[in-house]
Amino acid sequence: MTATDTDTGAAPLDDGFRPLRVAAIDHDTDDSVVVTFDRGDQRLRFEHGQHLTLRREFDGVELRRSYSICSRAPDGPLRVAIRRVPGGVFSTWASTELQVGDEIDALPPLGHFTHRIDPAVARSYAALAAGSGITPILSIVSTILAAEPLSQVSLLYVNRTSRSAMLLDELLDVRDRHLGRLSIAFAFTREDTGGDLLSGRPDRQRVEHWIDAGFLPADADHAFLCGPIELTTDVREALVEAGLPIDRIHREIFTTKQQGTATLAPQEISEDSVAVATGRATLHGRTTEFDLYEGDSVLDAVQRVRPDAPFSCRSGVCSTCQAVVVDGAVDMAVNYGLTDDEVGRGYVLTCQSTPTTDHVDVDYDT
Ligand SMILES: Cc1cc2nc3c(=O)[nH]c(=O)nc-3n(C[C@H](O)[C@H](O)[C@H](O)COP(=O)(O)OP(=O)(O)OC[C@H]3O[C@@H](n4cnc5c(N)ncnc54)[C@H](O)[C@@H]3O)c2cc1C
Ligand code: FES
Numbered sequence: 001m002t003a004t005d006t007d008t009g010a011a012p013l014d015d016g017f018r019p020l021r022v023a024a025i026d027h028d029t030d031d032s033v034v035v036t037f038d039r040g041d042q043r044l045r046f047e048h049g050q051h052l053t054l055r056r057e058f059d060g061v062e063l064r065r066s067y068s069i070c071s072r073a074p075d076g077p078l079r080v081a082i083r084r085v086p087g088g089v090f091s092t093w094a095s096t097e098l099q100v101g102d103e104i105d106a107l108p109p110l111g112h113f114t115h116r117i118d119p120a121v122a123r124s125y126a127a128l129a130a131g132s133g134i135t136p137i138l139s140i141v142s143t144i145l146a147a148e149p150l151s152q153v154s155l156l157y158v159n160r161t162s163r164s165a166m167l168l169d170e171l172l173d174v175r176d177r178h179l180g181r182l183s184i185a186f187a188f189t190r191e192d193t194g195g196d197l198l199s200g201r202p203d204r205q206r207v208e209h210w211i212d213a214g215f216l217p218a219d220a221d222h223a224f225l226c227g228p229i230e231l232t233t234d235v236r237e238a239l240v241e242a243g244l245p246i247d248r249i250h251r252e253i254f255t256t257k258q259q260g261t262a263t264l265a266p267q268e269i270s271e272d273s274v275a276v277a278t279g280r281a282t283l284h285g286r287t288t289e290f291d292l293y294e295g296d297s298v299l300d301a302v303q304r305v306r307p308d309a310p311f312s313c314r315s316g317v318c319s320t321c322q323a324v325v326v327d328g329a330v331d332m333a334v335n336y337g338l339t340d341d342e343v344g345r346g347y348v349l350t351c352q353s354t355p356t357t358d359h360v361d362v363d364y365d366t
Helices: 089-096 131-147 168-177 204-212 229-241 298-305 340-344
Strands: 018-027 032-037 051-058 061-068 078-083 103-110 124-130 152-159 182-188 222-226 249-252 275-283 286-293 322-327 330-332 347-349 353-355 359-363
Touching: 032 089, 051 078, 051 089, 061 078, 061 089, 061 131, 078 089, 078 131, 124 131, 124 229, 131 152, 131 168, 131 222, 168 182, 204 229, 222 229, 229 249, 275 298, 275 322, 275 353, 286 298, 298 353, 298 359, 330 347, 340 347
Parallel strands: 124 152, 124 222, 152 182, 222 249, 275 359
Antiparallel strands: 018 032, 018 103, 032 078, 051 061, 051 103, 275 286, 322 347, 322 359, 330 353
């Protein structure tokens, strides 16, 4: 295997993680907690809609998980809200065992579920949050209302029941602080609200009724959607059909049943492994050569020689592993993290990429 470094004058190997100290844990719904971190000396700034990548070892296996920052950007409290997923390793630990004073490793805030704020404009926004999808949406909505005093937001918040709605007090507080500029409609999939429109399964027909009724205005300047893939796909398609250009619709999903090429760690290389391509990765100012074997994603191959390669979900969702292809070409198995514009500029999700050329150069620093 080749592992040659160039530009050895670079800083020592640093995988970008820094410890964050837990300053407060507040119980939210029956199955979720709100975790606030001390910023310490690190003046960590974030953009609305971005997330933290947290990592911890469980029985000797390192897990990395992303959690959206749910407060106002750029300098609100560094806070995430974590819902316990049944059988979920990280979320169960975080919501039952994590204590004030604990330290947890985190990457600096990342993510593209955001847009350029303009204090001078009067925009209208549509927002859809389903379940824990409220976390980035709360950050986006509160940032817009604070930083664009002429803009207004229509939010549709979908939950199973009223008891399961996360961050409800914070959301109502934001509405009260910006009187008349945030309208919120609540829809429940397993609770009767007394009307057909806002109770029941959120199928495509109901989504179209939401748009017709103005809960998600199709004449908005931007729409932000966060929730399950099926619902956000329906809403996005219905908004496009109703006239909202797709490049104004921003979407984030947290998980997908389709796992793409998800693996926990790169495969072990043996004498029988078949090399299929070579590559070079530039990361933290250092360029390293690598070999790709059958079954490898570009991330797998890079990680074998550069353990500091960034990643989290390994399933094409979080975009932590993004890089620009500067030479050669790749195929992406799935892509839920990059916009068409970013793909057009050469960005790929390396966890989902396999080379279609004999050689591929990727740059993580761009
Ligand atoms: C960009 C991004 C931002 C995110 N922000 C948040 C956030 O703010 N709050 C939050 O609670 N979560 C958020 N998530 C989801 C989070 O990263 C984890 O996926 C989630 O906490 C489950 O991890 P786990 O280790 O507990 O479950 P795992 O042990 O990985 O999974 C256990 C089982 O649950 C399923 N599963 C995994 N995630 C989910 C899910 N979200 N919903 C339903 N089933 C699931 C898996 O398919 C698996 O069958 C975000 C994810 C991404 C990519
Ligand atoms: S690691 Fe999440 S998209 Fe690649």
